[in-house]
Amino acid sequence: MTTIREVAKLAGVSVATVSRTLNNSGYVSESTRKRVEKAVKELNFYPNEVARSLFQKKSKLIGLLLPDITNPFFPAIAKGVEDGVNQRGYSLLLGNVEDDAEKESDYLKIFEQNNIAGVISAVQGSAAKLNNMPLVLLDRVNSHQEYAVHSDDYAGGKLAAQAVVERNPEKVVIMVGPKSVAGSAMRLAGSEKVLQESLVPYEVFQTASFQLNLAEETAERFFEQHPDVDSVIASNDVYALAVMKEAIKRGMNIPEDLQIIGYDDMPFSRMMYPGLSTIAQPAYQIGYQGAELLCNILEKGYAHENHIQLPVTLKLRESLRKKDLDE
Amino acid sequence: MTTIREVAKLAGVSVATVSRTLNNSGYVSESTRKRVEKAVKELNFYPNEVARSLFQKKSKLIGLLLPDITNPFFPAIAKGVEDGVNQRGYSLLLGNVEDDAEKESDYLKIFEQNNIAGVISAVQGSAAKLNNMPLVLLDRVNSHQEYAVHSDDYAGGKLAAQAVVERNPEKVVIMVGPKSVAGSAMRLAGSEKVLQESLVPYEVFQTASFQLNLAEETAERFFEQHPDVDSVIASNDVYALAVMKEAIKRGMNIPEDLQIIGYDDMPFSRMMYPGLSTIAQPAYQIGYQGAELLCNILEKGYAHENHIQLPVTLKLRESLRKKDLDE
Incomplete structure (x- = not known):
């Protein structure tokens, strides 16, 4: 060189x-x-970027924290982040946190040691642990003080419940994601509002995690607690798939005996059969706009918008019953 | 600080x-x-890692090249790589290449500018483009001169064909992955050997890519060319799923009208219904052992083994017919 x-x-x-x-x-x-x-x-x-980094104090590296790289929602976000930062001349240091607070702290320390310019995080609570490092939160956002890109969880929760309400549900269970994840509560609130206004009774099933490797045992526990459920509003697509598989194992037909709607719209949700109805979050866009937001903060010192909320959409597939059959 | x-x-x-x-x-x-x-x-x-990097000429960063982060096989590999390098005090710079040679060159340049210590790559052909940078190839390996970790593609191809041969196939089609990916040819060779020895006639369908976003249109083309297929040996799980979905759309029952076996065993393959029979590659282990191999080269200047081949296993699920029903 x-x-x-x-x-x-x-x-x-x-x-x-x-x-x-x-x-x-x-x-x-x-x-x-x-x-x-x-x-x-x-x-x-x-x-040389290293020499430049030492001179300028900051490198052209951005740290990316993800809660679970094996949940396909997050690679889709990562792809958006990567395209966004690359376009502005930055590269990504990867940190897959797996909902492990210690791992998260380790990564933040490594990021600091590498003079990263800023952090993009889809991990709840990163903000509190950073020493004045520019941060953009993705997806899991709770405070309105922070820079963030997320989709409209309240509207998503409403959309999911509305789709179920219109399809003659007998016994509805809402699977709600971990309490530590801010979006979970918003989605639940949206779903509950629609169900209550429609006078449809429902129960809530709390899941401890969004981790893929816990989905199957959670689905078993779900049916033990709710053996007579006929309509499920699932916490995400991975958990919806695990519930569908468990239902089929128990001899239920989808959607006749059990109808279900997921959340996220990962690529596999449309590829399987029955196709999973779901609320689509624009994962790539969340990542890409998060990258643009951080780069604007880094280069201009500010951003016009500090909270970007993206719309969600309903994807109807075979896992929900047809409206006209029921009415 | x-x-x-x-x-x-x-x-x-x-x-x-x-x-x-x-x-x-x-x-x-x-x-x-x-x-x-x-x-x-x-x-x-x-x-400070940056100051150390300038002093020592090499940073504690390792570049990771992946062909497609949205194919769940690669996040599983990435998780193994990440755990492996973290344990030895290194961090990962992420490069998602998407089978794009220009993107790959850009990443290698960025890696070099950041004084990375070495590269771990699941992208075919990275070796030729590196200037004396320590490199470990994962999964897609062609030369025996290189440091590499991969699974036994020839045995995998044989296992997949054997599972089909034992289940009374009438018209077998082998979907073969891109010619540029070394493992594809090995798997094909393994499958062909078994089919030829068993005197089972077969045809070969060439796919241009392993990219997830091309799977559905490839599946449509597959049935246009092979409308009377009853047994498929698919190039990977993603393409197997797309073929299953297309088959169901066309009114075929799985496995009665169409039986199919995939390759990889990504987490979703067991979660869907019918569960996808497949050849399991130890993705996490491939990543983890690749990380260990590179760290050994970096720290000791050599490795005892420069080619690590890991075994594959057959996972039987509902997408293949039962043996006893056929015999």
């Missing part, structure tokens, strides 16, 4: 002058600038 | 002496070492 020393030598100037020229800092005469630029071009020199 | 200057001041020595002490390089007297260590402890100083 070409070094700054070689550039200085070829241009006949000091290393400090090359540095001033490249960083546009301090006085450099026009003729010197030209000599340096010519040398840079001739030697095909591109500045 | 505490700086090395503050440590030097408290210890009453120069910055260079602190640096020599922390890096175990050059002479430092025993009493000086003790003073520096005491100051480091008192000030809770931990060396």
Whole structure:
């Protein structure tokens, strides 16, 4: 790799002058600038990010915290984040936290040691642990003081319940996500409002986690507690799939004996049979706009909008009964 | 953050002496070492990775190249890589290449600019593009000169075909993955050997990609070309799911009219109904052992084994017919 020393030598100037020229800092005469630029071009020199980082105190790295990379919702977010930061010249340091507070702290320490410019996090509670590091939260947002991109959880909860209410439910159970995840409570509130207004009785089943590896045992426990359920508003698509599989194992037909709606719209939800009806969150967009928001904060010091809320949409597939059959 | 200057001041020595002490390089007297260590402890100083990187020329960062983060096989690999490198004190720079050669080159340049210590890549052909950077290839491996961790594709291809042969196939089609992916040819060779020895006629359907977003249109094309297929050996689980969905859309029953086996065993393959029979690759282990291999190369300069091949296993689920019904 070409070094700054070689550039200085070829241009006949000091290393400090090359540095001033490249960083546009301090006085450099026009003729010197030209000599340096010519040398840079001739030697095909591109500045080392590490040296630049030490000089500027901040690197071109952004830390990304995800709660569970094996839940397909998060790779879709990550893809959006990656495309967004790359476009602005940044790269991603990956931290897969797995709802483990210690792992999260370790990653934040590693991020700090690498002089990262900022953090994008889909992990609840990251904000409290950062020392004045620019942060954008994705998906799991609770305070209105923070920079955040998320979708409209309250509207999503309402949409899901409305779709069930219109399809002649007999016994509704709402699976609600972990209490520590802010969106869960909003979705529940939205669903409860619709069910209460429609005078449809329902019960609530609390799940302890969104982790994929706990989905199957949670589904078993779900049917033990609610053996006569006929309509499920699931906490996310992964848990909806596990409930569908368990229902089929128990000899129930979908959607005749059990109808179900998920949340997220991960790619597999449309690929399986019966296709899973769900509330689609724009995962890629959440990631991409989160990246743009952070880059704006880093480069301009502010952003026009500090809370971006994206709309959700209802995807109707085979896992819900047809309206006209029931009415 | 505490700086090395503050440590030097408290210890009453120069910055260079602190640096020599922390890096175990050059002479430092025993009493000086003790003073520096005491100051480091008192000030809770931990060396900045960027400064260390500049000093040592290499950072504690490892670049990870993935072909498609939305295919659940790769997040599972990434999780293994991440756990493996973290345990040895490294962090991951993420590069999601999406089978795009230009994106791959861009990432390799970014990796180099960040003084990464090495690369772990599940992208075919990365080797040729690296300038003497330590590299471990995962999954998609073609040359025996390279450091690599992969599973036994030939055995996997044989296992998949054997499972189909034992279940009374009438018209077998092998979906073969992209020619550019080395494992595809090995799997095909394994499957063909079994089918030829069993005198079962078959056809081969070439897929252009493993990308998730092309799976559904590929499945449509598959049935246009092979409308009378009754047994499919699919190129991976994602494509197997897309074929199952398309088959059900066309009114076929699984496994009675169409039986199918996938490849990978991603978490969703067991969660859907009918459950997808498949050849399980130990994705997490591939990632974890790849990380260990690279860390050994980085720290010791060599590894005992430069090619690690992991076994595959057959997972029988509802998508294949029962043996005893057919015989």
